[in-house]
Amino acid sequence: MDIRKINRELAITGQITPEQLQEIALNGYKSVLNLCLPDEGNLWNNEQEKTEFLGLKYVNFPTTIEEINQQFTLKLFETINELPKPILIHCDNSLRAATVVLLYIANKQGIAFDTVWPRTIKLGLH
16 A cells, blocks of 8 residues: 555545555544545445444545536535544545645645646646
8 A cells, every 4th residue: 555645634545455444543544535436346345334443534425537626626625624634535546536635735725726627637637
């Protein structure tokens, strides 16, 4: 598992496994935010149950790159703001997670969605 710590509150990774949950909890993460869709092939059963059993908060916020727009991200940012920190945000290959974190940080810095979104596309995160 390649966890990329973005700042004190946020980290991203690709799909996690049940075996990695213990390590995630031991590393001090308080929440797991899963951006995967229910029909993605590498998902495993009971991720929420197993995550919460270890004392972490868990939210599945199914996300596709095509859905990302200003209104959608504001709902997602509310979820991020409500979760205990630090949060591990994951998806199948970490591209959606990286996109969401970039947009979230830009939003916190007062940078408009319409300014950041084209940059995420240019970075290849679309």
